[in-house]
Amino acid sequence: MTEKKTQTMKPATxxxxxxILLEAxxxxxxxxxxxxxELAALEANPPEWLLELRANGPHPKQVVAAKLGVSxxxxxxxxxxxxxxxxxxxxxxxxxxxxxVTERATQFEVREEQIRVKDRDAERARKTxxxxxxxxxxxxxxxxx
Numbered sequence: 120m121t122e123k124k125t126q127t128m129k130p131a132t133x134x135x136x137x138x139i140l141l142e143a144x145x146x147x148x149x150x151x152x153x154x155x156x157e158l159a160a161l162e163a164n165p166p167e168w169l170l171e172l173r174a175n176g177p178h179p180k181q182v183v184a185a186k187l188g189v190s191x192x193x194x195x196x197x198x199x200x201x202x203x204x205x206x207x208x209x210x211x212x213x214x215x216x217x218x219x220v221t222e223r224a225t226q227f228e229v230r231e232e233q234i235r236v237k238d239r240d241a242e243r244a245r246k247t248x249x250x251x252x253x254x255x256x257x258x259x260x261x262x263x264x
Contacts, residue, residue, distance in 0.1 A: 125155075125156070127153060127154050128155070129152060130144070130151070133153035134148075136158060137169065137173075138181075138182050139178075140177050140178060140202050143176070143177050174205065176204035177202035179202060180202070183203045186212075188223045189219065189225075190225075190226055193222035196218065196222065198218075
């Protein structure tokens with residue numbers, strides 16, 4: 120009988136799953152693989168350092184982008200290449216530079232288009248299913264004769 124090996128992940132993967140910047144985490148978190156059990160424990164009962172990082176940052180680019188309501192590409196176009204703190208993000212939101220206004224409008228348009236395409240595809244699927252049901256009913260009715 121073989122013993123089941125515990126699955127682990129690199130600290131960078133665990134940090135990404137936790138939504139934190141790896142470089143800002145404590146050294147013991149950065150230096151050793153994290154098991155799925157340990158990750159679940161951190162998510163269920165976050166230690167003070169994790170709460171602090173999530174609340175105040177510095178935040179990784181995917182979190183910064185989400186908080187600003189833009190894409191990661193939008194951050195790059197806005198020349199935001201370094202992690203930002205919550206205070207820096209709030210300052211940008213309170214007095215948005217022109218690049219941020221433009222990128223938020225672009226992101227809004229992208230989301231609207233995604234909704235439109237999803238609705239269109241759902242309508243097409245509904246029509247296709249309706250036609251298939253009708254064909255099955257017609258075939259069934261033809262077999263009764």
